Amino acid sequence: MEQKLIQGSKQFLNALGEVDQKLELLQSHILDMRVSCDEAEAQLKLTNDASKSLLERAGSLREQRQEVEEKKSIVTLFLARFTLNEEDIVALTSRDVPVGKLFFEAMDKTEQIRRDCRVLMAGEDGPTKAGLDIMASTSSYLEQGFEKISRWCTNEFRELGRETIIDVTPTLQEAIKRLRSRPELLTEVLSMLSQIRQATLLSSFITALTRGGPSGLPRPIELHAHDPMRYIGDMLAWVHQTIAAEREFLEGLFGLKSDGRMVGSIRRFDYRGEEEEWMQELLDLAVGKLCSPLKARVLQTVRSQESSIVSYKIANLLQFYMVTMHRTIGEKAIVSETLKETTEVAYKVFHDAVDAQGRSLMRVPLDPDDPSLTPPPPILEHAQILREIMTVYHSSMLGDESNVGQATGFQDISNAMVDPAIEMCITSSAQKKQIRPKWDQSVFILNCLCYLQDTLDIYPFTSGKKEHVRSVIQERIALLIQEHFADLLTKAGLQALYQTCEACPVDEPLSHAPGAQPPEVKVALQKFSAWLSSPEVVQSARLSHLTAQRLHAQVHQAALGRLAKAYRRICDEVRNPKNRYEAGSTLLGSERPFGQAHLLWQIFGLHEDAGDDDGDQ
Amino acid sequence: MPIDDYNTEATELVETYDFLMKYIVIGEAATGKSCLLHHFTHNSFKDHSQHTIGVEFSSRLVKLGEKRIKLQLWDTAGQERFRSVTRSYYRGAAGAILVYDITNRESFKNLSRWLADARALASPHLVCVLVGNKSDKEEEREVEWSEASRWAAENGECLHFLEASSLTGDNVEAPFLLAARAILLSIESGILDPEKAGSGVSYGDRALRRVNSSSRLSFGSFSGSRRKKGTLKLKVQNWVPGTRCC
Ligand SMILES: Nc1nc2c(ncn2[C@@H]2O[C@H](COP(=O)(O)OP(=O)(O)OP(=O)(O)O)[C@@H](O)[C@H]2O)c(=O)[nH]1
Ligand SMILES: [Mg+2]
Numbered sequence: 001m002e003q004k005l006i007q008g009s010k011q012f013l014n015a016l017g018e019v020d021q022k023l024e025l026l027q028s029h030i031l032d033m034r035v036s037c038d039e040a041e042a043q044l045k046l047t048n049d050a051s052k053s054l055l056e057r058a059g060s061l062r063e064q065r066q067e068v069e070e071k072k073s074i075v076t077l078f079l080a081r082f083t084l085n086e087e088d089i090v091a092l093t094s095r096d097v098p099v100g101k102l103f104f105e106a107m108d109k110t111e112q113i114r115r116d117c118r119v120l121m122a123g124e125d126g127p128t129k130a131g132l133d134i135m136a137s138t139s140s141y142l143e144q145g146f147e148k149i150s151r152w153c154t155n156e157f158r159e160l161g162r163e164t165i166i167d168v169t170p171t172l173q174e175a176i177k178r179l180r181s182r183p184e185l186l187t188e189v190l191s192m193l194s195q196i197r198q199a200t201l202l203s204s205f206i207t208a209l210t211r212g213g214p215s216g217l218p219r220p221i222e223l224h225a226h227d228p229m230r231y232i233g234d235m236l237a238w239v240h241q242t243i244a245a246e247r248e249f250l251e252g253l254f255g256l257k258s259d260g261r262m263v264g265s266i267r268r269f270d271y272r273g274e275e276e277e278w279m280q281e282l283l284d285l286a287v288g289k290l291c292s293p294l295k296a297r298v299l300q301t302v303r304s305q306e307s308s309i310v311s312y313k314i315a316n317l318l319q320f321y322m323v324t325m326h327r328t329i330g331e332k333a334i335v336s337e338t339l340k341e342t343t344e345v346a347y348k349v350f351h352d353a354v355d356a357q358g359r360s361l362m363r364v365p366l367d368p369d370d371p372s373l374t375p376p377p378p379i380l381e382h383a384q385i386l387r388e389i390m391t392v393y394h395s396s397m398l399g400d401e402s403n404v405g406q407a408t409g410f411q412d413i414s415n416a417m418v419d420p421a422i423e424m425c426i427t428s429s430a431q432k433k434q435i436r437p438k439w440d441q442s443v444f445i446l447n448c449l450c451y452l453q454d455t456l457d458i459y460p461f462t463s464g465k466k467e468h469v470r471s472v473i474q475e476r477i478a479l480l481i482q483e484h485f486a487d488l489l490t491k492a493g494l495q496a497l498y499q500t501c502e503a504c505p506v507d508e509p510l511s512h513a514p515g516a517q518p519p520e521v522k523v524a525l526q527k528f529s530a531w532l533s534s535p536e537v538v539q540s541a542r543l544s545h546l547t548a549q550r551l552h553a554q555v556h557q558a559a560l561g562r563l564a565k566a567y568r569r570i571c572d573e574v575r576n577p578k579n580r581y582e583a584g585s586t587l588l589g590s591e592r593p594f595g596q597a598h599l600l601w602q603i604f605g606l607h608e609d610a611g612d613d614d615g616d617q
Numbered sequence: 618m619p620i621d622d623y624n625t626e627a628t629e630l631v632e633t634y635d636f637l638m639k640y641i642v643i644g645e646a647a648t649g650k651s652c653l654l655h656h657f658t659h660n661s662f663k664d665h666s667q668h669t670i671g672v673e674f675s676s677r678l679v680k681l682g683e684k685r686i687k688l689q690l691w692d693t694a695g696q697e698r699f700r701s702v703t704r705s706y707y708r709g710a711a712g713a714i715l716v717y718d719i720t721n722r723e724s725f726k727n728l729s730r731w732l733a734d735a736r737a738l739a740s741p742h743l744v745c746v747l748v749g750n751k752s753d754k755e756e757e758r759e760v761e762w763s764e765a766s767r768w769a770a771e772n773g774e775c776l777h778f779l780e781a782s783s784l785t786g787d788n789v790e791a792p793f794l795l796a797a798r799a800i801l802l803s804i805e806s807g808i809l810d811p812e813k814a815g816s817g818v819s820y821g822d823r824a825l826r827r828v829n830s831s832s833r834l835s836f837g838s839f840s841g842s843r844r845k846k847g848t849l850k851l852k853v854q855n856w857v858p859g860t861r862c863c
Contacts, residue, residue, distance in 0.1 A: 167633055167634060167687075167821035168633070170633070213816060215813075217740070218708045218709050218738070233701055234708060237708065238708070241639075245689065313701075317702065394698075
């Protein structure tokens with residue numbers, strides 16, 4: 001057992017010795033490990049210190065990065081606001097982007113950048129480099145944009161400008177509006193437009209003149225060149241209509257609201273701004289180009305007229321259009337000037353024609369074998385022309401002339417027409433009278449003058465000339481009354497007696513004078529009494545040739561009045577004791593009207609004082 | 618910056634149109650031509666209207682279905698003394714508004730002469746509309762509707778008739794639209810060619826653009842002048858202006 005115990009213990013000891021050995025080994029290992037651990041710890045500590053600074057650096061780097069990010073977004077924003085992107089630049093500069101919405105937006109943007117940039121640079125720091133750079137680059141793009149607009153307009157005008165009537169698109173209107181800030185470009189574009197319009201209008205005018213509408217309808221204006229009024233009227237109406245259409249086009253182009261005013265009605269040339277000036281100039285030039293063919297045709301027509309009436313009509317038509325043009329495009333417009341010139345020429349041609357007519361009228365002799373006392377054919381024709389001229393004059397009134405103005409306007413014509421006619425009646429009739437002494441010149445002259453007066457009577461604007469004719473008529477009536485009185489005196493048998501009364505010296509008794517001795521007085525009174533029963537007392541055969549009935553009565557009554565006075569004079573003389581008639585009253589009382597002059601007034605149907613009036617009633 | 622100013626569809630500022638038509642307004646003096654036009658262009662009665670001296674121009678844009686039409690209107694003087702001037706304006710008109718006064722038989726009696734003049738001088742396919750004006754003065758009527766209507770029917774296929782009042786505005790637009798419609802129909806049927814000067818009608822830019830783009834679609838590429846219109850199909854529906862018309 002023991003053995004077994006010792007054996008066991010021995011084994012136990014052996015085992016423990018082994019364990020001890022192992023423990024010792026372990027301890028040495030642990031020692032080794034401690035050394036290593038210490039080393040490691042030292043190492044770790046070192047590392048720890050190092051990574052701490054690293055972390056710190058990383059943190060600050062992160063902050064820096066944050067800052068940079070922020071700056072970057074600011075810069076991006078700045079760039080977005082102050083630089084043009086690729087699309088903008090393409091829109092501004094490339095031919096592939098048409099002038100239109102996109103393009104205009106790019107233009108707007110460029111201008112906005114420049115405005116903003118200018119504000120920035122106006123700050124305290126003054127212009128920055130960046131600012132200057134931005135201004136420089138945008139300026140170039142902006143100018144390219146304007147160049148593009150101007151090129152586009154030029155093309156547009158090249159294509160559209162050949163049309164007679166152009167419809168303005170909103171894009172074109174916008175383009176022109178924008179070019180206003182580049183006057184040199186605008187001027188260039190508009191001058192080019194002007195050139196094109198001048199050529200276009202001129203060629204459509206020539207087409208209308210020579211070729212007419214499609215397939216010849218409406219007919220060419222020149223087809224009616226033989227009808228001067230229609231020819232000139234059609235040309236001027238064409239021009240007028242073209243002005244209206246062109247003006248509408250230009251109003252559209254410059255975006256002017258048309259004022260609702262009608263062309264043809266009066267335009268006030270108030271200053272409506274630069275556009276209005278542009279418009280007037282363009283209109284003036286475009287339409288002005290028509291003036292040379294217009295003027296040539298009008299003048300040729302005017303000069304080839306033989307009829308003074310047609311000349312007058314033409315002159316009036318031209319004047320009408322001159323006034324119309326003054327009112328619609330102003331006095332200084334080329335068309336207005338041309339119309340003024342041609343109107344003057346037309347009036348001159350007319351006045352020359354009238355003068356020539358007057359001169360030739362005065363050279364026409366009266367037919368000595370024509371016994372009639374009515375106005376001769378040359379006067380009738382002349383009066384007819386006068387009538388027609390008056391009608392034209394009347395119809396040329398625009399309605400705003402004063403009465404005085406109307407009369408003054410007609411004065412030259414009435415002088416040129418009426419004076420030679422009066423002159424002709426008087427002079428030629430005197431020549432005829434020499435050849436045909438029995439021919440009644442006085443009645444003839446009065447008939448002619450009255451005819452002229454009636455001719456003038458139709459219109460109020462002839463009042464001045466009518467007054468003149470009337471005064472000539474009055475002179476002629478006075479002469480006729482004188483003649484007629486002498487006639488009546490002779491026919492009534494009182495001529496010799498009355499003449500003796502008139503001529504007898506005061507200191508000599510009338511009854512002793514030859515021609516007034518009592519038997520002669522008796523014969524005269526008998527003859528007078530007989531004459532009182534003749535129809536001539538009521539009506540004069542001679543005066544019945546007066547075409548104006550009222551003149552007949554007037555002249556006859558005035559002459560009868562004088563006759564009554566002559567009888568009264570004779571009675572007074574016979575009764576006067578100084579004249580030594582024996583029983584003068586008995587002598588007078590033997591024959592009608594028995595020495596009672598007042599009875600004579602009754603017979604003649606006159607009032608006693610009426611006879612004093614030799615003139616008109 | 619109002620971008621819409623040049624946005625084509627949004628703006629009314631610029632009056633683009635499909636067609637431009639020239640009209641004359643004719644008839645005896647004092648029948649109310651100027652008043653009719655004034656009401657048409659200003660939408661109000663023209664007080665104290667004086668005789669027209671020569672001719673006066675105005676214009677207005679009208680819409681007929683899809684079509685925008687610009688009318689160039691020439692108001693003529695009715696007084697005899699201006700006849701030689703006004704006749705020159707008939708040349709190349711596409712439409713004529715022939716006006717008489719229903720309270721004045723004289724103004725109705727001469728219509729044949731007016732019509733003959735217009736037919737002789739204007740575009741050969743002139744469209745005429747007869748207007749009996751002053752329909753507000755029923756109590757002074759001297760020309761019956763039926764009589765004028767018969768006269769219109771007897772005087773040519775292009776003559777439409779209606780009564781209007783420039784005072785109340787009754788039927789004032791109708792004659793102008795009626796004429797425009799008839800002209801559009803003439804164009805559609807090929808009788809009238811807006812391409813040609815002197816026809817009294819021309820295309821506006823609006824029509825061109827539309828035609829151009831459709832041509833591009835149908836032919837793939839578009840070549841030739843931009844003024845080439847190809848075939849243009851108008852759709853003028855049975856549009857009846859006013860109540861009484863024939
Ligand atoms: N009651 C009434 N009066 C009208 C109407 N239309 C015109 N008038 C009157 O008729 C007269 C003549 O009108 P205008 O328009 O000047 O006549 P017009 O046809 O242009 O005349 P001219 O220019 O001479 O050819 C004026 O006094 C108007 O007031 C209408 O519809 N009803
Ligand atoms: Mg009028």
